[in-house]
Amino acid sequence: MKKNPTPTIPEKHRDFFSDVYDVVRQIPKGRVTSYGAIAAFLGTRSSSRMVGWAMNAAHGRIPPVPAHRVVNRKGLLTGRMHFSPPEQMEQLLAAEGVEIKEHTVQHFDKHFWDPAKELQL
DNA sequence: ACGCTGACTATTA
């Protein structure tokens, strides 16, 4: 245990970053997850926005963070506009076997990967 | 210091 995951007192939000990146990097190929799932796994369920914020800082990070595998709870690739070419995100997902239509993950529940259930600690 | 914005989600109508 790192410390109390209190959302109001992230003494070192850096831990939050590390945790987010660690989880995202463990997403299996061809799977996707949501910001809320990661946030809930970290204990900051309500701070799902902070996950996206962490993702924004994930660019240029090594080892690389597969941020393209993280979408919102509807399966919509809301973060596509933050990639070099916005279409890169769905392109990467498509290359991993994830069907994308109208910037949205098809069969989202099927490709969904929940760290709290699959990773389990 | 104050208000607005944003890679979000859950609840309520």
Place this chain on the structure above:
DNA sequence: CTAATAGCCAGCG
């Protein structure tokens, strides 16, 4: 199903 509202918190003008 959609629309509006609240909660969340770092960053920026």
